[in-house]
Amino acid sequence: MSSELTLSQAAPRLATARDYFDLLKPRIMGLVVFTALAGLIAAVGVSGQSINPVLATVSILAVALGSGAAGALNMWYDADIDAVMTRTSTRPVPAGAIPKDEALTLGLIMSGVSVLLMWIASNVLAAGLLAVSIAYYGWFYTMVLKRRTAQNIVIGGAAGAFPPVIGWAAVTGTTPVDAWILFAIIFVWTPPHFWALSLVAHKEYKKAGVPMMPVTNGAKTTREQIFLYTLLLAPVGALPVITGLSGWVYAITCAALTLGFIYHAHKVWRSDAGEPDAGADERKIAMSMFGFSILYLFGVFAAIIVEHGFGLYIPVGGV
Amino acid sequence: MSESAPVTAETEELRIKAQKRRNVWLAWSLVAFVVIVGLTTAIRIQETDFSGGDRLYFSGYMDEAAKEKADREAQARIQARLEAEADQSESAEPSNE
Numbered sequence: 001m002s003s004e005l006t007l008s009q010a011a012p013r014l015a016t017a018r019d020y021f022d023l024l025k026p027r028i029m030g031l032v033v034f035t036a037l038a039g040l041i042a043a044v045g046v047s048g049q050s051i052n053p054v055l056a057t058v059s060i061l062a063v064a065l066g067s068g069a070a071g072a073l074n075m076w077y078d079a080d081i082d083a084v085m086t087r088t089s090t091r092p093v094p095a096g097a098i099p100k101d102e103a104l105t106l107g108l109i110m111s112g113v114s115v116l117l118m119w120i121a122s123n124v125l126a127a128g129l130l131a132v133s134i135a136y137y138g139w140f141y142t143m144v145l146k147r148r149t150a151q152n153i154v155i156g157g158a159a160g161a162f163p164p165v166i167g168w169a170a171v172t173g174t175t176p177v178d179a180w181i182l183f184a185i186i187f188v189w190t191p192p193h194f195w196a197l198s199l200v201a202h203k204e205y206k207k208a209g210v211p212m213m214p215v216t217n218g219a220k221t222t223r224e225q226i227f228l229y230t231l232l233l234a235p236v237g238a239l240p241v242i243t244g245l246s247g248w249v250y251a252i253t254c255a256a257l258t259l260g261f262i263y264h265a266h267k268v269w270r271s272d273a274g275e276p277d278a279g280a281d282e283r284k285i286a287m288s289m290f291g292f293s294i295l296y297l298f299g300v301f302a303a304i305i306v307e308h309g310f311g312l313y314i315p316v317g318g319v
Numbered sequence: 320m321s322e323s324a325p326v327t328a329e330t331e332e333l334r335i336k337a338q339k340r341r342n343v344w345l346a347w348s349l350v351a352f353v354v355i356v357g358l359t360t361a362i363r364i365q366e367t368d369f370s371g372g373d374r375l376y377f378s379g380y381m382d383e384a385a386k387e388k389a390d391r392e393a394q395a396r397i398q399a400r401l402e403a404e405a406d407q408s409e410s411a412e413p414s415n416e
Contacts, residue, residue: 014333014334014337015337015341017340017344020344052362052366054358054359054362055359055362055363058355058358058359061355113352117355117356117359120356120359120360120363121359121363
C-alpha cells in the first residue's frame, strides 16, 4: 500500500502537542532512558570515575532525543503499514495529524541535535554510539530488515540494546565487557518480548505484509522460539553476577524475574496463542507474557541502579 | 494535512492558531537548546585542564597515549615545583642562622 493512498484515506485533523509527543514513541523512550541511566550509574559505580550531574542529565536527555528521533523516522517510513494495522492506525502520521515530510524533518533534526548534545556533554565515543543506534533503528531495522526477513526483531533488537552502552561510554569514554553484557541482556530479551505481542497481532502483520515470525514460520515455531530465547536469557542475565558487575540485590531480583519469565514463556509455549482458532484465553496468555517481559527488563536494570546508585552493592564473589 | 480537506474560514482560523502554538513550542525548544549548549560548554570549560593536555569536547580517555603523556608532564611539573620549593627552603635556612 502506498503512502499517498494512506494519507488520502485518513480523515485529516489538526495536530496537537500530544500528536508530536506520540510521534517520538514515548513508551519506548521510557525504557531507553531507563536502561541508559542504568548503564551510566553502573559505569560510575564500577569504574570509580565521576560525571558532573548536569552533564549526566544532558547525556540522558540526548539519549531520549535520539530515541524520539528514531521513533519519528520509523513512523515516517512505516506510515503505510501503520495505516493498515488497527493497533497503529491512530498514530499521528496515518491519522493525518502530522504530514509525513514533517515527521521526517523532525526525526532528522532531532537526530542531529541529540548526537551534538551527547558529544558536547560527554565524548565522541558516546555520541558516535548514539548516532549508530539511531541509524540502526531508523534506517537498518525500519527500512532494511522489517519488511524483508522474519529475523527482523532478532537483528533489529540491537538498536534497543545500545542505550546502556551509550550511558557507560558517556562516563568513561570506553565500552568494557560489562557494558556489552548489559547490551546482551536487552538483545536476547527483545525477541521473546516482541514475539509475544506479534502472536496477538499476527493477522494485522499479515495484512500489512510484514514478515513477522508468526506470519512466516507459524505460531507454533514462534512459541518455541519464545521459549528458547527465554531460556537463553537466563544465563545471559546471570553474567553481571559472574563478572562482578552486580551483587546480591541483582542476583536475587534477576533470579526471581527469570523464573517468572520462564513460567510465562512455558505457558505461551504450551498454549495455542497465535493459532487461527485461538481464543481470548490464549490472547491473555501472550499479553501476560508481553507485560511480564517489560517488568523483567525494568526489574533487572532497576536492581543495577539500586546497587550502584544507592550503595547497596554486595558482591556475590564474581571473577 | 491532506490537500483535499475543505478550507473554510473556521478551519483556516484553527489552522493558524495551531501553527502559532507550534511556533511558540519551536521557539521555546530553541531557547532550551541554546541554554543547554551554553551551560554544558561552561561546565566543560570549567572542568577541562587545558594546561594538562585535555581537549574540550574530546574525552581525554579517548587517547590513552596523550593522556599518559599529559599525566607524565603534570607529574614532572609537580616534581619540579617541589624540588624548587625544597631548594628555596634550603637556601633560606643558612640566612636564618
